[in-house]
C-alpha cells in the first residue's frame with residue numbers, strides 16, 4: 567500500500583518538469599529578464615509555489631541571480647517542505663533571517679519569502695498592488711478560473727511586468743501500453759477538471775494551455791513566446807528516473823480519486839484499470855504523456 571503525499575509528488579515532479587519546460591520560451595525569458603535587471607533587484611512572485619523547486623531550478627539554470635522572491639501557497643505542508651528543501655539545496659550559503667530565507671553564494675543573492683495564503687487574495691491585497699516585476703506560476707493556472715484569475719494577478723504586477731506561466735495542462739493524457747478503457751477514463755477525467763468547483767467557484771479547465779493564447783491578449787497582456795511543455799515519463803534500462811515511479815503512482819491515484827465513484831464508469835472495470843496501471847508502474851512498463859503549454863509575455867501596461 568502506497569502512502570500518498572503531495573509533498574513527495576511535487577518533489578518527484580521536479581525532474582519531469584526539468585525535461586518538459588519549453589527551452590525556447592525559457593531562452594526568451596532570459597532575454598527579457600536581461601532588459602529589466604539593469605534597473606536593479608527583481609521582485610518576483612511565484613503563485614502556488616508548492617515545495618519551492620522553481621527557486622532552485624531558476625538559480626541552478628542561471629536564470630535568476632539577485633531577486634526578492636515571494637512564494638505563495640495555501641498548503642502549509644508544502645511551504646514547510648519548500649523551506650527544508652531550499653535549505654538543504656543551498657547548504658552553508660543559506661540562512662533564515664527576518665522570516666526570510668537568504669541564499670547567498672558566488673554571484674547570487676536570493677531573498678525568499680514564504681507566504682501561506684490564497685494566491686487570489688495575495689494579488690489583490692493593498693500592500694501588493696503594482697509590486698512585482700515578474701510573476702510565475704508552474705502547473706497552477708489550470709486549477710483556477712482563468713480570466714478572472716488573470717485580471718486579479720495583473721493588479722500585483724508593475725505595468726509591463728513579465729509573466730512566465732508554465733506547465734499549463736492542455737487536454738491530452740496518454741498512457742502506454744493502451745488499455746480498452748483508456749478513452750472513456752480520459753474523457754471523464756478531463757471533464758472532471760472542467761467541472762471542478764472549489765470554495766463554491768469554478769476551479770480549472772482541461773484546455774488551459776491553448777486558452778491562454780486567446781485569453782491573455784483579451785486581458786490586455788502581450789504574448790512574447792509560447793511552446794509545448796509536455797510531460798513524458800518512461801522507463802529506461804534501470805527503471806524510472808529519480809522518484810518518477812512514485813510520480814506515476816500519484817497520477818493514477820489522482821485519477822482514481824476523481825473517478826472512483828463516477829456514475830458513468832463501470833466500477834469493476836475501472837478498479838481493474840487502476841490496478842493494472844499501478845502494476846505496470848511496479849514492473850516499469852508504463853509510459854505517460856501529458857500535453858501542456860508554456861507562455862511568456864508582458865502584463866498589461
Ligand SMILES: C[S@@+](CC[C@H](N)C(=O)[O-])C[C@H]1O[C@@H](n2cnc3c(N)ncnc32)[C@H](O)[C@@H]1O
Pocket residue numbers: 576579613614615616617618619638639640641644683684685686703704705706709
Ligand atoms: C500542481 S501543484 C504545483 C506546485 C508547484 N508550482 C510545482 O510546480 O511544483 C499546485 C499548487 O498550487 C497551490 N494552489 C492551488 N490553488 C491555490 C490558491 N488559490 N492559492 C494558493 N495556492 C494554491 C496548491 O496548494 C499546490 O501547491
